[in-house]
Every structure is written in structure tokens, then in C-alpha cells.
Amino acid sequence: MASAGRLCRRTGSGQEHRLGALGLVLNAAVxxxxxxxxxxxxxxxxxxxxxxxxxxxxxxxxxxxPLRHANLNVLVR
Incomplete structure (x- = not known):
């Protein structure tokens, strides 16, 4: 995947879908x-x-x- 997790679509709809999916994954991990x-x-x-x-x-x-746990890297470091 060329975007590698970056939000690079110009349309708001595409970014909203990616952010929604990211939020869902983060909520599940938490x-x-x-x-x-x-x-x-x-x-x-x-x-x-x-x-x-x-x-x-x-x-x-x-x-x-749970946000300070090692399995969650919300700062992408």
C-alpha cells in the first residue's frame, strides 16, 4: 500500500472513512x-x-x- 497509513486523499469522504476505521481499531485495542x-x-x-x-x-x-501500555503505540514511534 503506497500510503502506508498516511491520510493523503484530497477528498473529505476518503479521509473520513480512514479516520473512522482508525478510530474503530484504536477503540478495539483499548x-x-x-x-x-x-x-x-x-x-x-x-x-x-x-x-x-x-x-x-x-x-x-x-x-x-490502557493508552500507556506497550501494545498501543498511538504516537507512531
Whole structure:
């Protein structure tokens, strides 16, 4: 593909379709990451206290963000 993810069509309609698809893919990736982060937190919280290295604190969980996860590269770096 020659455009390699760039928005190079002059028509607004073509760009809207590409941006819509990009938004859909980003939303799906955020949902997938959020569900897996939640499952990881629940798994850690389910461990007996003597098997945990640290407690999983609510304030730490509140700082989790799927957008700061390694599988999402929204800055294209």
C-alpha cells in the first residue's frame, strides 16, 4: 500500500472513512487492553496474602491506563 497509513486523499469522504476505521481499531485495542489489565488485577487480588509480593491498592489501579501500555503505540514511534 503506497500510503502506508498516511491520510493523503484530497477528498473529505476518503479521509473520513480512514479516520473512522482508525478510530474503530484504536477503540478495539483499548478495550482488549483494558479487559486484560482488569483480569491481571483480579488475578493478583485473588492470590493469598502470603503469595503476593505487594498488595494491589485501589489508588494504583486507578492510575492504570490502557493508552500507556506497550501494545498501543498511538504516537507512531
Amino acid at each position: 478495550l482488549w487492553t483494558t479487559r486484560h489489565l482488569d483480569a491481571a488485577v483480579e488475578t493478583l487480588r485473588a492470590l493469598p496474602a502470603d503469595e503476593r509480593e505487594q498488595d494491589v491498592l485501589d489508588e494504583d489501579v486507578g492510575r492504570l491506563s
